[in-house]
Amino acid sequence: MWYNNILETIGNTPLVKLNAVTKGLKGTVLAKIETTNPGNSIKDRMAIQMIEDAETAGLLKPGGTIIEGTSGNTGMGLAMAAVVKGYKCIFTTTDKQSKEKVDALRAFGAEVIVCPTNVEPEDPRSYYSVSSRLQKEVPNAWKANQYDNPSNAKAHYQQTGPEIWEQTDGKITHLVVGVGTGGTISGTAKYLREKNPNIKVWGIDTYGSVFKKYKETGIFDKNEIYPYITEGIGEDFLPENVDFNVIDLFEKVTDKDAALMTRDLARKEGIFAGNSAGAAVAGLMQLGESLQPDDVVVVIFHDHGSRYMGKMYNEDWLRERGFLEDEKLTAKTILKK
Numbered sequence: 001m002w003y004n005n006i007l008e009t010i011g012n013t014p015l016v017k018l019n020a021v022t023k024g025l026k027g028t029v030l031a032k033i034e035t036t037n038p039g040n041s042i043k044d045r046m047a048i049q050m051i052e053d054a055e056t057a058g059l060l061k062p063g064g065t066i067i068e069g070t071s072g073n074t075g076m077g078l079a080m081a082a083v084v085k086g087y088k089c090i091f092t093t094t095d096k097q098s099k100e101k102v103d104a105l106r107a108f109g110a111e112v113i114v115c116p117t118n119v120e121p122e123d124p125r126s127y128y129s130v131s132s133r134l135q136k137e138v139p140n141a142w143k144a145n146q147y148d149n150p151s152n153a154k155a156h157y158q159q160t161g162p163e164i165w166e167q168t169d170g171k172i173t174h175l176v177v178g179v180g181t182g183g184t185i186s187g188t189a190k191y192l193r194e195k196n197p198n199i200k201v202w203g204i205d206t207y208g209s210v211f212k213k214y215k216e217t218g219i220f221d222k223n224e225i226y227p228y229i230t231e232g233i234g235e236d237f238l239p240e241n242v243d244f245n246v247i248d249l250f251e252k253v254t255d256k257d258a259a260l261m262t263r264d265l266a267r268k269e270g271i272f273a274g275n276s277a278g279a280a281v282a283g284l285m286q287l288g289e290s291l292q293p294d295d296v297v298v299v300i301f302h303d304h305g306s307r308y309m310g311k312m313y314n315e316d317w318l319r320e321r322g323f324l325e326d327e328k329l330t331a332k333t334i335l336k337k
């Protein structure tokens with residue numbers, strides 16, 4: 001038995017019980033490990049969906065160029081699909097993103113333009129603005145626009161939601177997801193809520209992002225916006241793919257807690273996952289007191305730890321940010337003394 005191309009291997013990711021980091025919580029916590037997708041992230045699912053819907057709609061034509069502002073994972077999915085389907089790719093990203101992520105896109109032959117992080121989305125230098133300009137200037141170009149493209153949430157409505165429902169035998173009671181474009185949480189939650197409207201949906205947000213305040217007050221508060229370290233989640237605007245109606249609440253997690261929990265996933269569970277997985281589990285721990293013994297919580301682990309080797313998996317990086325201040329001495333530092 002074989003697959004006809006790498007894209008056919010996307011999806012059907014495993015659900016794995018967490019045993020150590022969630023100690024003290026009642027209920028069963030299951031991680032949906034999206035790193036087994038061929039691009040090592042959940043974004044493979046929506047990348048291929050966006051491309052195929054654009055092909056069907058006649059927006060993306062043979063030999064065309066795919067343009068996107070992407071923090072890496074969506075780019076990886078798009079770049080991989082572009083190789084198989086014969087498209088070119090130009091991505092804009094920010095200087096906050098891991099070098100590993102940018103290098104991985106270039107490995108697939110994509111062109112990557114790195115833009116400054118700390119400018120307004122409307123600023124002509126922002127990665128949103130640069131990708132919009134390229135869309136107009138590059139011939140035969142199509143901008144995927146993951147923030148507002150409904151194919152993003154649709155991929156999760158059609159795949160991620162049904163997979164979780166079947167894997168838990170319909171027993172899922174809580175869905176916990178880090179929110180960026182909103183595609184993962186909105187599509188997955190919509191499907192699961194249609195199956196069981198009582199399922200609780202908790203969105204994980206960052207300090208420096210607008211989602212939580214907007215959900216609680218209906219106000220888009222610019223004062224909520226400031227730079228933060230956590231990658232992949234939180235935004236400084238409201239993407240159309242965030243369906244606030246299917247999300248019960250947002251919980252904010254600090255950069256430090258997200259980073260240390262990400263590291264703990266490797267050290268205590270043997271799961272090498274990315275920063276937003278750590279953020280989601282840390283957020284669950286903040287909210288977890290309300291859980292009951294029969295609850296079945298599914299937490300999405302969006303991407304792979306290899307993309308964060310220079311960050312939370314690097315002791316110097318953690319130390320420089322003061323994230324290890326209250327940690328006990330490690331063997332290495334004891335030996336140095």
Ligand code: PMP
Binds near residue numbers: 178275302
């Ligand atoms: N985690 C990571 C690592 C991501 O790249 C993203 C996408 N920005 C998310 C979480 C959030 O997923 P979504 O865009 O579907 O809300």
